[in-house]
Amino acid sequence: MKIKIFDFSKIHFIVFGFIGLIFGILYSFGGLIYDIIHNSVGYGTLLAFFALIGMPLIFSIFGFLLGLFIGIIFNFINKYLKLNIQLEDKNEKI
DSSP states (O other), X not given: OOOOHHHHHHHXXXXXXXXXXXXXXXXXXXXXXXXXXXXXXXXXXXXHXXXXXXXXXXXXXHHHHHHHHXXXXXXXXXXXXXOOOOOOOTTOOX
């Protein structure tokens, strides 16, 4: 069995993008609440909202590269170990 590395990387890209979005929301709004409590709302607070764009982008790029790396390593190891992994296709008619 061989993994299609690009397809595997696209899945990682999407999953890590959502994780980055969640962390971006937590960072932005958590920082806003902290700044409101401590009466220090300013340009830093506004700048923290760029995390809503930056964190998903950075996480997605990292996820894509990680998917490439894991896919290459898996295919290399599987060439020698012959791992038997079975995936079920629910659309396949038996």
